[in-house]
Amino acid sequence: MTNFLCLFNNEAHPQQTHGVSIRAQLGLLFILIMAIASFSIPVNAQTFTNQGAWTYTIPAGVTRIQVQVSGAGGGGGGADNARGGNGGNGARITAIISVSPGQVLSGTIGQGGASAFTSGSTTFGYVPCTGNGAGGAGAAAGGTGAAANCPGVGFSGSGAGGGGSTNLAIDGVVFIQAGGGGGGAGGGSALGLNGGSNVTMTTTSNCSTSLSGGNATVLNNDGGGGGGGGGGFTAGSGGSSVNDFTSAVAGGGGGSCHFNSASISSISIAATGATGATGKTTRVTTAGARGGTGSVVISLWAVEVVKTSTVTSDTISGSNPKALPGATMRYCIFVRNNWGGDATNLIVTDALPAQTSFVGNSFNKGTTCADATNSEPFAFLIGSDVVAFVGALPTSATYALAFQVTLN
Structure with missing residues (x-):
């Protein structure tokens, strides 16, 4: 029985698109995937979305995985004359990690x-x-989050x-921890501020900005409670209370993201984790939905492919060539066997x-x-196709095919 691996790729070229396909036998595996620019083959992707503990064991034959770890969203603030702030999004950390068969992945x-929701004095029937x-x-x-009007x-x-x-975590060692979004502040006469969801990365081991809760504001002597900070590698702190006729206060500070750079070959961080809940728009005495639940997605990589292009020369400039008619471009197709x-x-x-x-x-x-x-x-040009018969590519080995074209 012969089983083949096939990939197809559409990569942008000036005003054009073109495709890359790769065919190879990987044991008894047969997979077809569509992707763009750089891509890999995800095998038996696992998704965990239930709040609480999760665990997964790396199967035989897998040495490289891609993971997406998303923090939970913040709750929405309560309303008064003005609406409450929205909860911030959780962080999403995407990384490629080298692993070994039998290793146990786990986490929460x-x-x-x-x-x-809205609080107020007993004079108005609120507690x-x-x-x-x-x-x-x-x-x-x-x-x-902080309760408003204590007393008000x-x-x-x-x-x-x-x-x-x-x-x-891998074998009990935490590799990635994606922070949750900050809670929205309560509204008074001013809008409640949104919870934080800024997670830019500036160091090799932490997100630079914690996911703080929305600040409480006061306008016309009418204030609202500050939002709670999002949890990170450490717990978020609580928001501060603000009463009518008092000054504005900051929302609770959040715990920052965290990752262990060991065995991670690439990583990206964005504020695209679970979404925060929308702040209340009217006075109500019941809480709305929570912010979105976090998640973990694990994709097992079999073959990784990246295609790049470079303008090497043109007919005008010697030092800074451009993609002009008559220019020469070098293409390279890079393949890694992660199976x-x-x-x-x-x-x-x-x-x-x-x-x-x-x-x-x-x-x-x-x-x-x-x-x-x-x-x-x-490697040959067959019709309008470049075809390279590579043969065998051992596990963890790489292969690069380069060729040149002239822009008409």
Whole structure:
């Protein structure tokens, strides 16, 4: 029985698209995937979305995985004359990690922060010092929102709780922890501010900005409660209370994201984790929905493919070539076998872009695009397709095919 691995790729080229396909036998595996620019084969992707503990064992033959770890969203703030602030989104950390078969992955999925509602004095039939939202549970809990009017003389929206963080550990060592979103602040006469969801990365081990809760504001002597901070590698702190006729206060500080750089080959962080809940728009005495629950997605990579292009020369500039008619471009297709076994019968095929002409005798190979300078005798131009018969590619090995075209 013969089983083949096939990939197809559409990569942008000036006003054109073209495709790369790769065919190879990987044991008894047969997979077809569509992707763009750079891509891999996800095998048996696992998704965990239930709040609480999760566990997963790396199966035989897998040495490389991609993971997406998302923190939970913050709750929405309560309303008064003005609406409450929205909860912040949790962080999402995407990384490629080297693993070994049999290793155990585990962690905790973060819970969304609880939304808040309106509190006020007993004169108006409301119970003071209530209405605030609790922080979500998780690897680290979100901070609790602050209750408004403690005591007060009118209405105010209380602050919501921050979302809990979600983490991923390998054999008990935490590798990634994505922070939860900050809780929205309560509204008074001014809008309640949104919870934080800024998670830019500036160091090798932490997100630079914690996911703080929304600040409580005061306008016309009418204030609202501060939102709780999102949980991170440490728990978020609670928001501060603000009463009518008092000054504005800051929302609770959040715990930052965290990751262990060991065995991680690439990583990105964005504020696209679980979404925060929408702040209340009217006075109500019941809490709304929590912020979104965090998640973990694990994809097992079999083959990784990246295609790049570079303008090497044009007919005008010698030092800064541009993609002009008559210019020469170098393309490189890089392939890595991440499967725990050899790939055999490997064939790489690329359709030449429209409005280009192949440069004869320009096929070169190597283990990286930088060293693809050795002539490749088993690559051919068949019609308008570049075809390279590579043969075997051992586990963890790489192959790069480079060729040149002229822009018409």
